[in-house]
Amino acid sequence: MSKKTFREALNEAIAQEMRRDENVILIGEDVAGGAGGKGDQDAWGGPMGVTKNLAPEFGRERIIDTPISESAIIGTAAGAALTGLRPIADLMFVDFLGVCFDQIFNQAAKFRYMFGGKAKTPMTIRTMYGGGVRAASQHSQSLYPIFTHIPGLKVVIPSNPYDAKGLFIQSIRDDNPVIFLEHKMLYDEVGEVPDELYTIPFGEANFTREGSDITLISMGKTVNLCNNVADEMKKENVSCTVLDLRTLSPLDEESILEAVEGTGRVVIVDESYPRCNIATDISALICDKGFSSLKAPIKMVTPPHTPVPFSPALEDLYLPSAEKIKKAIHSILV
Amino acid sequence: MQLNRIDLKKAFTGMSLIREFEDSVHVEFASGILPGFVHLYAGEESSAMGVCMNLNDQDTIASTHRGHGHCIAKGCDVKTMMKELFGKKDGICGGKGGSMHIADLTKGMLGANGIVGGGPPLVCGSALTFKTKKTGNVSVCFLGDGASNQGTTAESLNLASILKLPAIFVVEDNGYAEATSSEYSVGGNIVDRGKAYGLHAEKVDGNDFFAVYQATKEAVERAKKGDGPTLLHNKVNRIYGHYEGDALTYRLGEETDDIKKNKDPIKIFKKKVIESGLLNISELTDIENKVKNEIKEAIQEAKDAAYPTEKDLLTDVYVNY
Numbered sequence: 001m002s003k004k005t006f007r008e009a010l011n012e013a014i015a016q017e018m019r020r021d022e023n024v025i026l027i028g029e030d031v032a033g034g035a036g037g038k039g040d041q042d043a044w045g046g047p048m049g050v051t052k053n054l055a056p057e058f059g060r061e062r063i064i065d066t067p068i069s070e071s072a073i074i075g076t077a078a079g080a081a082l083t084g085l086r087p088i089a090d091l092m093f094v095d096f097l098g099v100c101f102d103q104i105f106n107q108a109a110k111f112r113y114m115f116g117g118k119a120k121t122p123m124t125i126r127t128m129y130g131g132g133v134r135a136a137s138q139h140s141q142s143l144y145p146i147f148t149h150i151p152g153l154k155v156v157i158p159s160n161p162y163d164a165k166g167l168f169i170q171s172i173r174d175d176n177p178v179i180f181l182e183h184k185m186l187y188d189e190v191g192e193v194p195d196e197l198y199t200i201p202f203g204e205a206n207f208t209r210e211g212s213d214i215t216l217i218s219m220g221k222t223v224n225l226c227n228n229v230a231d232e233m234k235k236e237n238v239s240c241t242v243l244d245l246r247t248l249s250p251l252d253e254e255s256i257l258e259a260v261e262g263t264g265r266v267v268i269v270d271e272s273y274p275r276c277n278i279a280t281d282i283s284a285l286i287c288d289k290g291f292s293s294l295k296a297p298i299k300m301v302t303p304p305h306t307p308v309p310f311s312p313a314l315e316d317l318y319l320p321s322a323e324k325i326k327k328a329i330h331s332i333l334v
Numbered sequence: 335m336q337l338n339r340i341d342l343k344k345a346f347t348g349m350s351l352i353r354e355f356e357d358s359v360h361v362e363f364a365s366g367i368l369p370g371f372v373h374l375y376a377g378e379e380s381s382a383m384g385v386c387m388n389l390n391d392q393d394t395i396a397s398t399h400r401g402h403g404h405c406i407a408k409g410c411d412v413k414t415m416m417k418e419l420f421g422k423k424d425g426i427c428g429g430k431g432g433s434m435h436i437a438d439l440t441k442g443m444l445g446a447n448g449i450v451g452g453g454p455p456l457v458c459g460s461a462l463t464f465k466t467k468k469t470g471n472v473s474v475c476f477l478g479d480g481a482s483n484q485g486t487t488a489e490s491l492n493l494a495s496i497l498k499l500p501a502i503f504v505v506e507d508n509g510y511a512e513a514t515s516s517e518y519s520v521g522g523n524i525v526d527r528g529k530a531y532g533l534h535a536e537k538v539d540g541n542d543f544f545a546v547y548q549a550t551k552e553a554v555e556r557a558k559k560g561d562g563p564t565l566l567h568n569k570v571n572r573i574y575g576h577y578e579g580d581a582l583t584y585r586l587g588e589e590t591d592d593i594k595k596n597k598d599p600i601k602i603f604k605k606k607v608i609e610s611g612l613l614n615i616s617e618l619t620d621i622e623n624k625v626k627n628e629i630k631e632a633i634q635e636a637k638d639a640a641y642p643t644e645k646d647l648l649t650d651v652y653v654n655y
Contacts, residue, residue: 029512034584036518043513043584067483067519068450068511099449099484134369134421136432138448306651310432311421312369313641 004193006186009161010050010126013168014088016197018058021086024172026051027064028073028090028126035065046090048128048187070100074125078108078177081123086172091127093135094143094181108177109152123178124171130183130221130271131308131319140308140315142272144219147179148248148281154202155248157181159223161191163246166200173199183221203250207259211239214329215259217282218269219245222320226269229325238333248278256282257290264295267328269320274302296332301325337387337547342612345387345543347621349379349600352403354622354629355412356574359402359419362633363578369421372433375403377573380599381506382407384546385474385566388554394442394460394473396453398506399434400572401446404476409441416632422639429642430650450511451484453477454503458490461499461563472557474502474550480511482524488531491565495532500557502550503528503565506540508572513584528565540568541599544606571597 004012018024032055033044041060045052055063066073070091077089091097097104104125111119131140147155154176158164164182171178208223209216209230216226223244230240243259245252260266266286270279279300286298301320309315337345356376362368375382378400386395386407397404405415410426418425419433426436437445444460447453457475464471481487482505494501505524509516528535534556539545546568553564571593575582582590607613 030514033513034515036515037510037513037584038589039585040583047512065514065518067514068480069483069485071485096449099451099486133371134432135371136434136448137430138434139371304648306648307430309430309642309647310370310427310435311423311425311429311642313421313643314429314647317644317647 001192001194003190004161006161006164006182006189007048007050009165009193010168010182011052011054012193013165014051015054015057017169017172018054018062020197023084023086024088025062025064025080025085026054026088026090027066027077029066029068029092031090032060032063032065035060047092048184050187051090070096071103074100075103075107077123077125078103078121081108081121081177082111082119086122088124088126088172091125093139094127094129095138095141097127097143097146104153104177105150109150112152112176120175121177122175124168124180125178126180126182128184129181130185131315132185134310134312134315136310137307144179144181144248145272145277145281148278152177153249154178155181156202156246157220157248158246159186159220159244161189161193163200163206165193166198167246169197170199170202174202181220186221200246202247203252204246205252205255206244206246207241207255208244209240209242211241211263213239213263214265214267214333215241215243215263216267216269216325217243217245217256217259219248219278220271222269222271225320225322225325229322229329232322233326233329238329253285253289256285260286260290261293264293265332266294267299267301267325267332269301269325271303271320274300274305277302299328299332301328339612341387342607343617343621345383346603346607346613346618347625348383348407349543349603350622350625351412351628352376352379352382352406353600354625355402355406355416358629358633360574360578367637368419370432372419372578373400373576374572374574374578375400377593377598378506378508378540378570379403380543380603381504381540381546381568381570382476384543385504385550387547388550389442389472389474391440391442392469393471394444394457396444396457396460396473396475397446398453398476398478398481399446399448399450400478401436402433405436405438405443405446408443410436410438410443412628413632413635416636417639420636420639421641422636423642423646424639428646428650451477451481451486454481454487454490457501457503458493458499461494461501462497464500465497470558472500472502472554474504476504476506478511479505479507479509479516479520479524482527483511483519491528491531491533494563498560498562501563502553502557503533503563505565505567506570507567508570510572510576510584512576524567525565533563533565535565535567537567537569540570541597541602543599543603
């Protein structure tokens with residue numbers, strides 16, 4: 001066990017799993033960087049440096065830099081997964097989903113079902129999501145509900161370095177296509193991470209705070225926001241449960257209903273667009289299966305139904321914040 | 335040379351304005367004031383100006399994430415562009431788009447683009463409008479060597495060809511798609527790809543304003559005659575990294591030095607016009623000084639300008655909802 005950043009935890013997960021299983025390869029734009037040039041042949045390690053130092057150890061046969069061709073990258077990973085490799089594909093920004101979605105949702109996600117259960121597609125798509133870095137409308141979205149909507153895909157969204165490593169190793173080993181979402185503001189987050197290989201099973205949400213008055217449900221980066229709010233609410237003698245979903249597909253319905261039963265009041269915090277998102281999905285689940293536990297309306301803290309703005313002044317207003325969560329809490333505590 | 339002295343001054347003003355804009359943004363970004371992702375066009379000015387000097391305000395262009403140069407060459411206002419980069423309310427897109435999404439439809443500038451390969455299909459659409467309405471205009475797509483490897487580009491070259499659209503695809507090959515060399519990432523060659531789809535395609539010395547100007551002139555004539563689209567493969571160089579903050583470790587220092595010393599399109603332009611006696615040094619210096627002041631003012635005004643407010647957050651999503 002030692003302190004590692006979210007970035008280091010992911011790098012270690014990939015490296016250790018690649019040492020263990022020679023079928024694991026990594027493919028994407030600048031996953032090493034510098035191909036064909038005269039400079040550093042491990043120049044980037046991805047735009048955030050997550051896959052740095054992998055090319056020197058595993059070689060360019062397994063750490064494959066590609067042209068900017070998202071459809072080909074994702075489709076190659078799907079085809080390779082179908083035929084015996086266990087690829088990790090780097091989609092870089094989740095917004096680039098728009099360039100390659102067919103290969104994900106009509107191809108990879110459906111092989112198993114369409115082929116009558118004969119196929120396995122063990123691939124992991126790594127991708128960055130989220131706002132806060134002033135990257136504007138085409139580089140800041142939180143598109144995970146779109147993946148969650150598609151049967152056949154698993155959707156993983158870690159909130160801290162420990163979960164990042166364990167969930168990533170589980171993603172590689174899973175025999176289904178997995179979308180692994182990394183919030184771009186989390187890479188420098190530090191936490192205790194075991195040095196050895198370990199996995200965290202899918203579909204097991206994590207209670208990061210236990211309380212009796214209110215349940216905050218979230219995923220990815222906004223879990224940390226919820227944890228902070230929960231700690232601050234103690235000053236007001238309000239005791240919060242925080243549930244980190246960890247995976248959106250499969251969804252841990254049991255823990256959600258258990259948390260609701262314990263507090264009767266729920267605020268769901270979700271950075272994705274407010275229509276047909278994870279907050280509305282969970283809200284529907286609670287209304288269907290946990291209605292009798294509710295003491296107040298379910299509140300959802302999300303951005304408004306607009307694209308992500310560029311201007312720092314607007315983006316700060318746009319994103320979920322501690323103030324917005326507290327306001328939601330107060331609105332149902334009365 | 336068919337360009338007169340007024341045209342040459344316009345070309346030099348445009349290229350100098352782009353360079354000064356980019357050099358200043360480079361400095362401001364390093365100081366930490368500028369938010370977001372910024373990709374600079376410095377070193378490729380001859381391509382944008384050589385192309386856009388052949389276009390009018392009704393002709394359209396689609397640009398890339400490295401779009402400041404295209405915007406300026408197409409006539410976008412540098413002061414509101416700068417305000418946009420600073421995220422201010424009076425920015426050219428109200429502070430909502432930023433560096434990667436500058437657009438001015440009144441100037442025929444259909445937008446910089448955060449998606450590599452986003453532009454080529456849009457240019458097919460704009461060219462289809464011109465063809466359908468018989469306006470006699472052309473639409474130009476700027477794309478990089480990186481975008482040349484996108485499926486959208488292949489599909490657009492084919493569609494433009496079979497519909498004989500008045501479109502021009504200008505591939506600005508600066509040698510690197512992000513950190514990956516085009517020596518590695520481009521299979522075959524870009525001109526052959528254009529030819530394979532039936533386009534007129536040629537390689538152009540993108541550092542030479544006059545070569546770009548002439549090739550584009552012919553492409554525009556071809557498009558207006560109904561002879562279909564053209565692909566120009568402009569070999570250019572970027573002085574800075576892929577984005578501001580890129581340590582450029584994938585490129586040797588001597589390569590950057592060579593670009594600055596021997597391949598700078600502004601130096602090449604100056605040498606040509608001075609040696610041919612078309613413009614003199616003091617005329618060029620006057621332009622450079624004027625441009626410096628203009629950008630200095632643009633930066634100060636951008637810094638002083640107000641940010642958008644909460645009521646701006648929810649507007650512009652739909653025309654009506």
